[in-house]
Every structure is written in structure tokens, then in C-alpha cells.
Amino acid sequence: MSFKKHSSILNKNKTSLLQFQEELSSILQKYKITNKNIKYSHNSNGDIQCFCCEIQGTLFDLYSQKHNSDLSYEKIYEDYKYSPRTRENYFQIYSRRYIGSKHKLLSWIFSIITKECSGNSFADIFAGTGIVAAEASKTYKKIIANDFLYSNYAIYKAFFENTEYNYVKIKSIIDSYNSINSQYLADNYFSHNFGNKFFSNNDAKKIGFIRDNIETNKLNLTDKEYHILVGSLIYSIDKIANTVGHFDAYIKKASIKDSFLLKQIDPFPIDDISIYRQDANLLARSISADVVYIDPPYNSRQYSRFYHILENLTKWDKPKLYGVALKPESENMSDYCRTNAKSKFAELIRDLQAKYIVVSYNNTYKSKSNSSKNKISLDDIKNILKNKGSTKIFEKGYRYFTTGNTDFQNHKEYLFVTKVQNDKRS
Numbered sequence: 001m002s003f004k005k006h007s008s009i010l011n012k013n014k015t016s017l018l019q020f021q022e023e024l025s026s027i028l029q030k031y032k033i034t035n036k037n038i039k040y041s042h043n044s045n046g047d048i049q050c051f052c053c054e055i056q057g058t059l060f061d062l063y064s065q066k067h068n069s070d071l072s073y074e075k076i077y078e079d080y081k082y083s084p085r086t087r088e089n090y091f092q093i094y095s096r097r098y099i100g101s102k103h104k105l106l107s108w109i110f111s112i113i114t115k116e117c118s119g120n121s122f123a124d125i126f127a128g129t130g131i132v133a134a135e136a137s138k139t140y141k142k143i144i145a146n147d148f149l150y151s152n153y154a155i156y157k158a159f160f161e162n163t164e165y166n167y168v169k170i171k172s173i174i175d176s177y178n179s180i181n182s183q184y185l186a187d188n189y190f191s192h193n194f195g196n197k198f199f200s201n202n203d204a205k206k207i208g209f210i211r212d213n214i215e216t217n218k219l220n221l222t223d224k225e226y227h228i229l230v231g232s233l234i235y236s237i238d239k240i241a242n243t244v245g246h247f248d249a250y251i252k253k254a255s256i257k258d259s260f261l262l263k264q265i266d267p268f269p270i271d272d273i274s275i276y277r278q279d280a281n282l283l284a285r286s287i288s289a290d291v292v293y294i295d296p297p298y299n300s301r302q303y304s305r306f307y308h309i310l311e312n313l314t315k316w317d318k319p320k321l322y323g324v325a326l327k328p329e330s331e332n333m334s335d336y337c338r339t340n341a342k343s344k345f346a347e348l349i350r351d352l353q354a355k356y357i358v359v360s361y362n363n364t365y366k367s368k369s370n371s372s373k374n375k376i377s378l379d380d381i382k383n384i385l386k387n388k389g390s391t392k393i394f395e396k397g398y399r400y401f402t403t404g405n406t407d408f409q410n411h412k413e414y415l416f417v418t419k420v421q422n423d424k425r426s
């Protein structure tokens, strides 16, 4: 299937099937691509076509790959099909803007993981939106989800925790919040700081009022109900924020329209889930799982700063704010965004107790400043993982990353899968 389109390019001026097969086999060898199932045939134009069930890509793609290190990459046919859950009028876990979310890559990631790894437990220790942990729960019995942001932790509790909540009660609380006329509300901490900047002033008043009210009524809510309400507020404000998708800055506008509506998240309970809000390097010393998935930040973008309003709204201790973007004193600053990232990654890998370590890596962030370039290189990752076991590296070429955005033309996603040596598993 995959070589069909460009097979004639390879076969230019050649008629022999044998020659074609020889040339193909040398390319596959060069890129260390496994192929157990290649079939050849002539099409109606007389071109030789080649069908392969393990590789996604054309020979043209393979020729056009330019690798500047001695790393070799495998491609995989995506036979795992992720299908997003939907429910009208509810937010799903993927319904949010989050830098580095792997939502669009789930079919590719799980095509690899389900083929390369086995076991019962899966830990997502830089879980971000939680979408990878959510998908893993369809294959693995025991799930661990961790991220050191307060807002992400609250979201995992809201979606994943398998504890009781009263559906009717939540619906009536949300309906009552939506019926409030924000014009009659007094200004509050949220509107004072973020009104007419990140939100219209009326919307900011309503968001601040709702958050205060959830806190005041905390004792009348179960832990699950509390987190469903806070989680729903986080997803709802993301939908209307006057930003490009994160809170590092707001868009300067003469006026911002009122558009806030509180919509509920759709819980996705997981039977056996452990949720943490810890530094991944510390957590690594106390957990173990068959598969540990690692997706840290690789450049200087600090998530706690980019999502400071979500953090503020979740913690709700109303700190003093600074600067144009109204950020609090810094907290949860990641070493993975600093110059010591490489040694932190090495420490993490050393301490992990797992049968398989799966690491995502990409080069998505375009920055003019050198300090913002990736803090860890592909070679660094490979060399660090070498100490733990044998590693395969998978690559998803830009041709298959359909963002429709020319800025992403050189986007490459990589997945490292290390089968940990028996003596390095604990």
C-alpha cells in the first residue's frame, strides 16, 4: 500500500523486478526498517509497485529523509485506531488547547506501544492533558498519571478518579451558575486582575464568583464533585480566553465580548488509577510500572508560567500578581526547561523501575533565540537510554503530520522504546 505512489520514481529507466527489489532492500537496510511482508506487482502502466504492511511512507520519502547523526529510525504502519470519545454538550479530556498535547498522535504512539511493549501497568509521568494515560487505560489495567501542575492534577481527579458523584446535583449547580447575570456581580480578585485583558470584565467577574462559590461550598461537595466543578471551569475558560492558546500574554483589543458559559466535563473513570502531583524525578524513586511513558518539555517554555491563570484558578489562594501578563511568584519551574535538563533526564532514567521506557521527542518549537532550542538532543536521549537496555527509535515524518500549517513542515515526532535489561528493572 504505502510505496505505491512513488514506486515508479525509484524504478525510472529500469524494467527488472530484481533490480527494483535489490534497490529497495538496500534502502530498507540503510534505515534498518524491518519488512517481513513486502509484495511486488506491475500496475497497468508497467510500473513496479511495492506493498508493505509494516512501513508507512513511500520510497520517495525514504530517499528524501536527511538524517544528520548516526541514529536510525523505524517507521510503522498505524494499525491502532484511536477514536475520540464524544458526548454532546460535554468537554472531553482532549477538548483543550495545550502545548505538546499528543492527542493527534495517539494512533501512531499506541500502534508502537501495543506492538513493542507488554504488561499490565502504565505510568504517564509528565501527563499534561492526561490524554495518553486515558488512552493507555484501554489496554493497561493499572494506570499512574502525574504532572506537577495543580490544574492538571485537578483535571485527572475530575476525569479519572472512580469515585461517586451526584450527576443531578452537578447539573443543577452548573445550571444555576449559568443563570447568573454577571452585570449585577461585584468586581472580585479575578476580574480585578484579568478583566478586560484575558476575559471581558463581565466574564471575569462571573468566573471569579463561581470559583469563590465552589470553594465556599467545598464541604457540601464530594472530592469528585469538587474536582468536576473546578475541571469544568478550567475547560470553559480555555474556550473563551483572549489569547493564542496559552496565558503567557493576552491579545490587545479595544473590547472583549462576553461569551462565558460553564460546560461540564465528561468524566472518564479508570478502575485502577493512581494520581500524583510530583516532580517526575522524585516520583520515579517511589513507583514502578511495566511501561513508563516520558514526555517532558524539551525547551525553555515553562508550563507553570504559560498556564499560570489555570494554576491560579485551581489553587485559589489569590496571590499577588506581577507584570503585563499578571503572573504570580514562580512555582513548579521545570529543570527540563533549563541547562541541567540532560543530567535530570539521566537521573530519571537511572531511577525508573520499568520493563519498558517509552520517550516522546520532537522539534516543534521554533525560536530565534538559542537559549530556547531543545535542551536535550536526540543523541543525548539515545546515549542515556543505552545504559538501561536495547532501544528502538520510531519516527513520524512530516508528510504524515497533517496540521495543514506550513510552519510545521519540518515537524518530526520521535518515539524511543527501550526494553529494560532484567538487571536494570529495579
Ligand SMILES: C[S@@+](CC[C@H](N)C(=O)[O-])C[C@H]1O[C@@H](n2cnc3c(N)ncnc32)[C@H](O)[C@@H]1O
Residues within 6 Å of the ligand: 098, 099, 100, 101, 102, 103, 125, 126, 127, 128, 129, 130, 131, 132, 146, 147, 148, 149, 152, 278, 279, 280, 281, 295, 296, 297, 303, 304, 334, 335, 336
Ligand atoms: C510536553 S507536556 C506533556 C504533554 C502530554 N503528553 C499530553 O499529551 O498532553 C510536558 C508536561 O510535563 C510537565 N512537567 C514539566 N516538568 C515536570 C516535572 N519535573 N515533573 C512533573 N511534570 C513536569 C508539564 O507541566 C507539562 O504538562
